[in-house]
Amino acid sequence: MDLILEYRSQLVAGTIMTIQLALVSLVIALVFGLLGAWAKLSESRLAQRAAGAYTTIVRGVPDLVLILLVFFGGQVTINAIGQATGLWDYVEISKFVAGASTIGVIFGAYFTETFRGAIMAIPRGQIEAGISCGMPRQLIFRHIIWPQMVRYALPGFTNNWLVQLKTTALVSVIGLQDLVYNAFTAGRSTGQLFTFMAAAFVIYLVLTGISDLALRALDRRFSRGVVRS
Amino acid sequence: MTGISALKINDLHKSFGQHEVIKGVSMEANKGDVIAILGASGSGKSTFLRCINLLETPNSGDVFLAGEKIEMKQNRHGETVPANIRQVERMRARLAMVFQGFNLWSHMTVMENVLEGPVHVQKTPRAEAREKAEALLAKVGLSDRADYYPAHLSGGQQQRVAIARALAMDPDVMLFDEPTSALDPELVGEVLSVMRDLAEEGRTMLVVTHEMSFARDVSSKTVFLHKGEVCEEGPPAKLFSNPETEQFRAFLSRMN
Numbered sequence: 001m002d003l004i005l006e007y008r009s010q011l012v013a014g015t016i017m018t019i020q021l022a023l024v025s026l027v028i029a030l031v032f033g034l035l036g037a038w039a040k041l042s043e044s045r046l047a048q049r050a051a052g053a054y055t056t057i058v059r060g061v062p063d064l065v066l067i068l069l070v071f072f073g074g075q076v077t078i079n080a081i082g083q084a085t086g087l088w089d090y091v092e093i094s095k096f097v098a099g100a101s102t103i104g105v106i107f108g109a110y111f112t113e114t115f116r117g118a119i120m121a122i123p124r125g126q127i128e129a130g131i132s133c134g135m136p137r138q139l140i141f142r143h144i145i146w147p148q149m150v151r152y153a154l155p156g157f158t159n160n161w162l163v164q165l166k167t168t169a170l171v172s173v174i175g176l177q178d179l180v181y182n183a184f185t186a187g188r189s190t191g192q193l194f195t196f197m198a199a200a201f202v203i204y205l206v207l208t209g210i211s212d213l214a215l216r217a218l219d220r221r222f223s224r225g226v227v228r229s
Numbered sequence: 230m231t232g233i234s235a236l237k238i239n240d241l242h243k244s245f246g247q248h249e250v251i252k253g254v255s256m257e258a259n260k261g262d263v264i265a266i267l268g269a270s271g272s273g274k275s276t277f278l279r280c281i282n283l284l285e286t287p288n289s290g291d292v293f294l295a296g297e298k299i300e301m302k303q304n305r306h307g308e309t310v311p312a313n314i315r316q317v318e319r320m321r322a323r324l325a326m327v328f329q330g331f332n333l334w335s336h337m338t339v340m341e342n343v344l345e346g347p348v349h350v351q352k353t354p355r356a357e358a359r360e361k362a363e364a365l366l367a368k369v370g371l372s373d374r375a376d377y378y379p380a381h382l383s384g385g386q387q388q389r390v391a392i393a394r395a396l397a398m399d400p401d402v403m404l405f406d407e408p409t410s411a412l413d414p415e416l417v418g419e420v421l422s423v424m425r426d427l428a429e430e431g432r433t434m435l436v437v438t439h440e441m442s443f444a445r446d447v448s449s450k451t452v453f454l455h456k457g458e459v460c461e462e463g464p465p466a467k468l469f470s471n472p473e474t475e476q477f478r479a480f481l482s483r484m485n
Contacts, residue, residue, distance in 0.1 A: 125332035129391075132282050133346040133398055134322030136314075143349065147336050225336045225378030 004199050007186040011196075014182030015203055021096070021168040021178060022207075025103035026161065032108020037115035051112060058109035064170055066106060071098040071174045099171035107164045114156035119145060121152040151222040158215045162208055179203060232259030234296060235433040236281070236324075236402045241290030243273075243280055250276050251287070252457040258402065261431040265444035265465070268454035269480060274437045275329075277454065278406050281435070282324045283317055286310060294320050295401055322350055325395030329407040331387040333379040339366065339390050340375040346398045358397070365393040369423050385416030392423055403427070405436040441484050445469050453477045 004011065039051035058066070075093050082088040122145060130140040172181035183200040187193035236258045243251040250273040258264050268274040280287040283299070288309055292299045299320055300312035311317045333342050340362060347358040366372050369389040379387050388408055395403055405424070409417045421443055428434060428447045438444060444451050445465045452462040453476075461468060461477045472478045 123330075123332070123335075125328055125330050126334055128284055129326075129328065129332040129334065129394075132284060132321055132324070132326040132404075133394075134318040134320075134350050135346075136318055139349060143345065144334055151336070222336075225338070225380055227380040 003190055003192055003195055007190075007196070010182040010186055011179070011199060011203070014177060014179035015207075017177055017182075018165075018168050018179040019207070021100050021103070021171060021176070022165045024096075024100040025107065025168065026164060028101060028104025029107035029111050029160075029164065032105055033111025033115050036108060036112030037119060040112065040116050041119060055109040055112050058106050063103070063106055063167055064173065067099065067102045067170055067174065070102040071095070074098060095171070095174050095176040099168070099174060099176050103164065103167055103171070106167075107160055110160045110163075111157070114153050114160060115149065117156065118149045118152035122148045147222060147224075151219070151226070154215065154219050154222065158212070161211060161215075165207060165211065166204065232261065234258075234293070235260045235262070236295075236435070237291075237293040238281060239291040239293070241277065241280055241292075242288045243276055243285060244288055250457050251280065253290070254454070254457070254459055256435075256452065256459075258433055258435060260433055262450060263428045263432075263434045263436065263448045265448035265451045266435060266437045266454060267439075267441075267444060267451060267480070269483075271456075272454040273457040274454045275406055278326075278404050278435060278437050281404060282321050282326055283311060284326075294323060318350075322346070322398055323401045324404060325398050325400035325402075326404045326406065327388070327391050327395050327408050329410050331379070331384070331391045331411070333387055333390055333394070335379050338376050338378055339371065339382070342379070342390060343394050343397045346394065351398065362393070362397055365396050366390075368396075368426075369393045370419075383416060384412045385419045388412065388416075388420045389423055392420070392427075396427075402433045402435065405434060405438070407437050407439065409438070409440055439484070441469075441481075453480065455480075 036051045036054060039047035042048065071093065075091075078091050078093065082091060126144055126148075127140060130144045135143075168178060169180040172178055172184065175181070179200055183196040184193070187196035190196075234257060236256075238254065238256045240253045240255055241251055242249065242253055254273075254277055256264065266274045266277070276285055279285040280290075281292055283292075286309055287301075291301075297320070300316060301309050302312040304310045333339075334345065337345065340359075343362040343365060344355070344358050347353040347361070348355055353361075363372065363375070366375055369392055371386060371389055371393070374382060374386065374390075379390070382390065392408075408424070409420050412420065417440070421440060424434070424436070424443070425447055436443070436448070448465050450462065451465040451468050453460045453468070453474075455474075455476045461472065461474050468477070469481070472481060
């Protein structure tokens, strides 16, 4: 216990990094997820194909491979382009940007399917009722689709978010100092790996526990008018 | 009797792929008319109704609401589309529709369902809209259900809310798409009686229905559609007692 107190600043810093990564990548994932769902449900063939390719590729490759590919490959690619065009000199991608955006793009593919399913779960007739009383499209989206979509999406959202929060642990392989990285480093330098992994274990559980509570409150809020059996 | 034209449909055609469902139907409703549209399933009667407020886009033909034509144009794929979506939205607000499946918004209370159109589409001040909504709910006999959600109401009650929601827009014409077909038999009466009241008030209504008694007793004109065409039309007293075509006679004997 003394050991953990001694290293608490590293653990706190790692936890904050993990939370930041999770939240930033969540925002990216939500944007990609909404765009993806919109594209898959749109009438444009091109948009449908692009979104289809996106979800197929991202969901078919291990997260770790994509993170390493973006971090190392992305760096090389950007600099090769810079050299070829002469538009910029050496650019270094920050580990945070690489990690958060990769995780965001990966989970955007899962959110695409979650949101698509949620929109399709809304009875078509309710949208027709909106159309037939002269509601413009954005009003139909805000008042009829969005509130119900959130409710239908919440179970899938909760799932995705918990997996995403845990997936941030993968960024320690590119040297980003998140909770796992700092706990592992402290554990190795003190020879007490078990103690620090146990601490990380507890901290992750607290984070997922808080998420669970918050999402349950959201679920209550968006379940107006639902008959529960 | 000549009156003021409320709704006029001219030579409407609609195909789904290769299959032509509406083959040139025209119809005119004067203010206060109640037109009952009959036909076997597959006759195109629901599609025709849905073409009027452009829930389905007709391939050709014109719709005039109180003399104003809904403007259409061809897009680059050669499909007919509304020329001005704002105009269409404005027209739809004056053409309220009541659906077979009620289609109430399930995340809103009865009161919120009735207020949505007036407050958010027509921008009526909320207090004023609320007062009117309360009167409309009283009219359909559901004052005590204002704070219920649709899932807690019977089918007949939901359909009466849907009628109140349609009335709240103060529509020029009301379109009813088989409003009693999804109801248990014992709930049909309560919805029909509300519709009878509306007819007596002089509301202009187009009613696609299988309720022969409603067509016979309430409509000012009955139209029988067969395979996407008007097969027979006229005052119900004449039509029902003396059907001219074999198709309508066969239809009537099937319904009785």
